[in-house]
Amino acid sequence: MRKLTMIVLAICMATAAAVPAAAEVKIGYIDTVKIFANYKETIEAEEVYKKEVEVWKKQAEDMEAELATMREEIQSQSLMLSSEKLEEKKLLFDQRMKDYQKYMQDIFGENGEAARRNKELTEPIVEKINGVIEKIAEEEGFTLVLDSSQGVIVYADKEIDITDMIIAHLDAQLETIQ
Numbered sequence: 001m002r003k004l005t006m007i008v009l010a011i012c013m014a015t016a017a018a019v020p021a022a023a024e025v026k027i028g029y030i031d032t033v034k035i036f037a038n039y040k041e042t043i044e045a046e047e048v049y050k051k052e053v054e055v056w057k058k059q060a061e062d063m064e065a066e067l068a069t070m071r072e073e074i075q076s077q078s079l080m081l082s083s084e085k086l087e088e089k090k091l092l093f094d095q096r097m098k099d100y101q102k103y104m105q106d107i108f109g110e111n112g113e114a115a116r117r118n119k120e121l122t123e124p125i126v127e128k129i130n131g132v133i134e135k136i137a138e139e140e141g142f143t144l145v146l147d148s149s150q151g152v153i154v155y156a157d158k159e160i161d162i163t164d165m166i167i168a169h170l171d172a173q174l175e176t177i178q
Helices: 001-022 032-038 041-077 083-108 113-140 162-177
Strands: 028-031 144-147
Touching: 028 032, 028 113, 028 162, 032 041, 032 113, 032 144, 041 083, 041 113, 041 162, 083 113, 113 162
Parallel strands: 028 144
Antiparallel strands: none
C-alpha cells in the first residue's frame, strides 16, 4: 500500500512540474492556402505556369484536331481507296495517335513536364515561406506553428493566427529585393 501511495505521489509531482512548462507553450497557426493566394511571388509563378500550360494545351488541341481530321478522312474515303492506301492511312493515324498519347503522358502525366515545371516554380517559394515561418516563430517565441489548411485544426482563436504576419514579412522581403 505504501508503494502505491509513493507511485501516485510521484505521478502527481511529475504532473505538477509539467504544468508550468505547459503554461509557457506558445502556439500559432497559419493558412498556407491564404499565403499562396496572397503572396506576390506565388501569384507571378502561377501566371508563368498557366502560360506554359496554355502552350502545351494548344499543342494537344492541334494534335487532337489533326487526329479528328484523319479519322474523318479514313471514314469518308474508306470505300474509294484501295485496301493498301486505306491501310497506309490507318497506320499513319495509329502512329499519330501514339504520338499524341506519348505527348500527353510526357507533358501532363504524373511525372510529366507540367508536374516538373510546377515543382520547379513552387519549391523555392515554399522554402522561402517555410524560412519566414521559422524566423517569425523564433522571433515571436512560438513553440509550435500549425497549418489550418491541412484540416487538422478544428478550432483556434483568431488571435494566434499569424498568416497575415507571414504574408506581410514575405512582401517586405520581396520589396527589399526589388
